[in-house]
Amino acid sequence: MIKTFKVFILVLGAWLAVAGHALASLPSDELLKEANRLYLEYKDGEALQKFELVLTFDSNNYEALYKLSLLDLRIGSRFSDETQRLQFLTSARDYAQKALSVNANGADAHYAMAAALNNLSLMSGVKERLVNMKLVKAHLDKALALNPAHADSWQLLGRWYYKAANLNFFECTASKFISGGLPVGASNYKAIQSLNRSIEYNPSNISSYYDLAIIYRDMKNPVKSVEVLEKAIMLQLVTSDDLELSRRCKALLHNLGKTAA
Numbered sequence: 071m072i073k074t075f076k077v078f079i080l081v082l083g084a085w086l087a088v089a090g091h092a093l094a095s096l097p098s099d100e101l102l103k104e105a106n107r108l109y110l111e112y113k114d115g116e117a118l119q120k121f122e123l124v125l126t127f128d129s130n131n132y133e134a135l136y137k138l139s140l141l142d143l144r145i146g147s148r149f150s151d152e153t154q155r156l157q158f159l160t161s162a163r164d165y166a167q168k169a170l171s172v173n174a175n176g177a178d179a180h181y182a183m184a185a186a187l188n189n190l191s192l193m194s195g196v197k198e199r200l201v202n203m204k205l206v207k208a209h210l211d212k213a214l215a216l217n218p219a220h221a222d223s224w225q226l227l228g229r230w231y232y233k234a235a236n237l238n239f240f241e242c243t244a245s246k247f248i249s250g251g252l253p254v255g256a257s258n259y260k261a262i263q264s265l266n267r268s269i270e271y272n273p274s275n276i277s278s279y280y281d282l283a284i285i286y287r288d289m290k291n292p293v294k295s296v297e298v299l300e301k302a303i304m305l306q307l308v309t310s311d312d313l314e315l316s317r318r319c320k321a322l323l324h325n326l327g328k329t330a331a
Contacts, residue, residue: 098127102134109137112309114145132176135169138162139182143189156193162186177217184209184226196244206230221272225281228264231256232285261285276305276315283322292326299323 105120118141124134139162146158163186169179184206191202207230213223234256265282268275279302286295302319305312 098124098131101127102131105134105137109141114141117141118145130172132169132173132179135165135172136176136178136182139165139169139179139186143182143185147189152193156190159186159190159193163190175216177213177220177223180209180213180216181220181223181226184213184223188226188230196241200241200244203230203234207234219271221268221270221275221278224264224268224271225275225278228261228268228278228285229281231261231264232258232281235261258285258289274305276302276307276312276319279305280315280319280322283319287322287326296323296326299326 101120101124105117105124108117108120118138121134121138121141124131125138128134142158142162142165146155146162149155149158163183166179166183166186169176170183173179187202187209188206191199191206194202206226210223210227210230213220214227217223235258262282262285265278265285268278269282272278279298283295283298283302286292286298299319299322303316303323305316307313307316
C-alpha cells in the first residue's frame with residue numbers, strides 16, 4: 071500500500087511538472103503570436119513591448135530576442151538625437167548577443183548582430199569602425215552559410231562590399247593596423263552581385279533597389295541606375311520608411327534624367 075502511494079505521488083508530481091510547464095508556456099505563445107502580428111504590421115513600438123513581455127515568461131526565447139534586436143534597429147535609426155539613437159543601437163547589439171547565446175546557429179541572430187554592429191560603426195571613430203567592419207563580415211558570412219536565401223544579409227553584404235571597396239585614405243591606412251586586416255576581395259562588382267541576390271530573394275524591398283541605384287550612379291553608369299530606379303518606384307509602399315525611400319528614388323531618377331539629357 072505504501073509502495074503504491076509512493077508511485078502515485080511520483081506520477082502526480084511528474085504530471086504537475088509537465089502541466090505546469092505547458093500552462094506557463096501559454097501566455098508566452100499567445101504573446102508571441104500577437105507580437106509577430108504587430109511586427110508584420112510595422113507597429114514597431116507595440117511589437118517591442120509585446121516581445122519584451124514574452125521574455126518575462128521565457129527569457130531565452132530566441133525569436134523574441136532577435137526580433138527585439140531588429141526592432142531596436144528600426145526604431146533607433148529614426149532618431150536624429152545621437153544619445154537616443156545610441157541607446158537603441160546598443161540595446162539591439164545586446165539582444166542579438168543574447169539571441170546568439172541561445173542559438174549560435176541562428177541566421178537571423180547573426181544578421182541582427184551584423185546590422186547592429188554596422189549601425190554602431192556609423193557613430194564610431196575610424197579604428198572602432200574598421201574593427202566592427204571585420205566582425206560584420208564574419209556574421210554575414212555565417213548568416214548566409216546558414217541561410218543562403220537571407221535577403222537582408224545579402225543587402226547588408228552588398229553595402230559592406232561597397233564600403234570596403236571605397237575606403238578613404240585614412241581608413242585604408244588604419245586598416246593595416248587591425249589584427250589580420252580587413253577581409254580582401256571587396257569590390258563594387260561584388261556589391262552589385264550581393265544586392266541583386268537580395269532583390270532576387272525579396273523583390274519588394276525598395277531599399278535594396280535604392281542601394282543598387284546609388285552604386286551604379288557612383289560607377290558612372292546612369293543607364294543601369296535609371297533601370298533600377300524605374301523598377302523601384304513601381305513597388306507597393308508599406309511603411310513611412312518605404313515612402314521616404316520612394317521619394318529619394320524619384321529625386322535621384324529626376325537628377326539622372328537631367329544628367330543623361
